[in-house]
Amino acid sequence: MDRTKPIIELKNISKSFQTETGEALIIDDVTIDIQENEFVVLFGAGQCGKTTMLKMLAGLESISKGTISLEGKPMKGFDSRIGMVYQTTALFPWLSVMGNVEFGPKARGISKKKRREKAQYYIDLVGLKGFEKHFPSMLSGGMQQRVGIARAYCDDPEIILMDEPFGHLDAQTRYMMEEEVEKIWEKEKRTVVFVTNNIEEALYLADRIIIMTECPASIMKEYKIDLPRPRDLVSPEFLALREEISALVELREGVTNA
Numbered sequence: 479m480d481r482t483k484p485i486i487e488l489k490n491i492s493k494s495f496q497t498e499t500g501e502a503l504i505i506d507d508v509t510i511d512i513q514e515n516e517f518v519v520l521f522g523a524g525q526c527g528k529t530t531m532l533k534m535l536a537g538l539e540s541i542s543k544g545t546i547s548l549e550g551k552p553m554k555g556f557d558s559r560i561g562m563v564y565q566t567t568a569l570f571p572w573l574s575v576m577g578n579v580e581f582g583p584k585a586r587g588i589s590k591k592k593r594r595e596k597a598q599y600y601i602d603l604v605g606l607k608g609f610e611k612h613f614p615s616m617l618s619g620g621m622q623q624r625v626g627i628a629r630a631y632c633d634d635p636e637i638i639l640m641d642e643p644f645g646h647l648d649a650q651t652r653y654m655m656e657e658e659v660e661k662i663w664e665k666e667k668r669t670v671v672f673v674t675n676n677i678e679e680a681l682y683l684a685d686r687i688i689i690m691t692e693c694p695a696s697i698m699k700e701y702k703i704d705l706p707r708p709r710d711l712v713s714p715e716f717l718a719l720r721e722e723i724s725a726l727v728e729l730r731e732g733v734t735n736a
């Protein structure tokens with residue numbers, strides 16, 4: 479593909495749902511271009527429509543207005559160039575770690591030898607060597623999310639969507655997982671669209687943070703984050719940005735709650 483062109487283009491996207499009281503506008507005229515191998519974070523309050531945006535990108539939700547293009551061509555529903563890591567792990571409970579990670583390549587008919595090699599590579603990469611035969615119920619929440627990440631990468635998508643994957647983890651595990659995701663992305667690249675309502679997480683991971691307004695979601699502001707990786711959470715630059723974005727979001731919440 480043309481490397482100077484965005485890999486994902488969302489143009490004037492709006493989304494409404496039919497509710498008992500009429501039509502509810504959830505996303506209002508959002509336009510975003512995402513470059514190949516960019517790590518983009520969608521940051522916003524709860525219920526502002528972030529998951530709905532990801533679902534539209536994944537082809538799991540229809541678009542009311544606007545277009546989404548992948549590599550310059552309009553997207554038509556589910557697309558194998560896109561993989562997803564969910565809020566809750568969504569692993570297959572009856573399959574082992576290996577079974578879950580190799581699921582995508584197996585479904586595509588890749589030979590056992592090749593898919594096992596590949597799955598093993600990603601299992602090792604997320605730090606689960608030795609747990610191949612374990613079932614999800616035998617693993618902690620953080621380990622289950624590692625399996626989810628390995629499964630997404632092993633399916634070889636060009637774009638990985640991550641929907642608040644660490645929202646249910648305790649703070650310590652969450653920090654560890656953020657470090658893992660950052661390391662894996664540095665090594666493997668891929669275009670990542672990551673949803674969170676945690677500002678530190680956003681600043682730790684993002685090349686660019688897109689701040690969404692409360693419902694209906696539109697773009698409030700974008701920040702390009704040029705801080706060196708891995709990010710130092712207590713550097714003056716990191717803390718200044720954290721303060722600036724927090725103040726912006728709190729100001730907006732103050733306005734909408736007034």
Ligand SMILES: Nc1ncnc2c1ncn2[C@@H]1O[C@H](COP(=O)(O)OP(=O)(O)OP(=O)(O)O)[C@@H](O)[C@H]1O
Nearest residue numbers: 495496497504523524525526527528529530531675
């Ligand atoms: N199928 C649906 N029908 C009607 N309303 C819906 C539907 N799906 C989502 N919504 C509404 O859209 C709004 C945005 O939901 P969404 O899950 O996208 O937000 P979010 O920002 O991801 O929230 P959170 O951070 O809490 O996960 C909510 O008010 C939700 O109730």
